[in-house]
Amino acid sequence: DAGITQSPRHKVTETGTPVTLRCHQTxxxxxxxxxxxxxxxxxxxxxxxxxxxxTDKGEVSDGYSVSRSKTEDFLLTLESATSSQxxxxxxAMGPANYNEQFFGPGTRLTVL
Amino acid sequence: ELKVEQNPLFLSMQEGKNYTIYCNYxxxxxxxxxxxxxxxxxxxxxFVLLSNGAVKQEGxxxxxxxxxxxxSTLHITAAVHxxxxxxxxxxxxxxxxxxxxxxxxxxxxxxx
Numbered sequence: 001d002a003g004i005t006q007s008p009r010h011k012v013t014e015t016g017t018p019v020t021l022r023c024h025q026t027x028x029x030x031x032x033x034x035x036x037x038x039x040x041x042x043x044x045x046x047x048x049x050x051x052x053x054x055t056d057k058g059e060v061s062d063g064y065s066v067s068r069s070k071t072e073d074f075l076l077t078l079e080s081a082t083s084s085q086x087x088x089x090x091x092a093m094g095p096a097n098y099n100e101q102f103f104g105p106g107t108r109l110t111v112l
Numbered sequence: 113e114l115k116v117e118q119n120p121l122f123l124s125m126q127e128g129k130n131y132t133i134y135c136n137y138x139x140x141x142x143x144x145x146x147x148x149x150x151x152x153x154x155x156x157x158x159f160v161l162l163s164n165g166a167v168k169q170e171g172x173x174x175x176x177x178x179x180x181x182x183x184s185t186l187h188i189t190a191a192v193h194x195x196x197x198x199x200x201x202x203x204x205x206x207x208x209x210x211x212x213x214x215x216x217x218x219x220x221x222x223x224x
Contacts, residue, residue, distance in 0.1 A: 042200060042214040090154065099204070100145050100157040
């Protein structure tokens with residue numbers, strides 16, 4: 001969706017290194033979310049934010065932290081990347097007109 | 113803990129045929145969403161179902177919600193190749209924050 005972008009789109013890193021993924025929206029939505037998508041698991045919520053500096057954990061938050069210092073930016077940090085964090089990461093924003101979420105294009109992260 | 117199960121996980125069907133994808137969830141909720149994901153792409157919203165008995169239709173797809181049975185269905189009528197994608201249902205248990213739980217997805221392959 002044009003109103004939400006993610007960077008980088010692809011990243012390869014080594015075990016033990018810190019990684020930060022960025023999500024940027026231009027729609028002024030209050031809520032933002034980070035998910036990871038893995039085969040056989042659908043999408044699983046990592047963290048979400050309900051306002052600037054207001055964040056909470058999702059179901060798979062271990063090993064991840066987030067920050068939201070501005071409405072438009074939601075950062076996901078892997079403090080020390082592990083191979084189990086190899087995944088596709090999606091950012092989303094909401095609520096839209098009917099409470100649905102709009103998703104970003106995704107970031108493919110590979111941890112070697 | 114909310115569980116959301118979809119079946120089948122994989123569906124291969126011929127063009128022109130009808131079929132139904134099922135989404136069962138474990139905890140009472142009256143908010144359910146359907147998303148579509150094309151290979152290598154992001155998720156896009158298809159339907160938002162916000163009450164018991166809700167029915168939404170778009171082209172060859174029709175979604176319905178039975179909150180008493182904790183079941184939603186996505187019916188495909190006279191399938192065409194362009195409908196090939198992975199379909200996810202997602203249940204919103206907490207209302208205000210749209211903190212949804214996704215099913216594992218149904219990969220639909222429509223064969224010409």
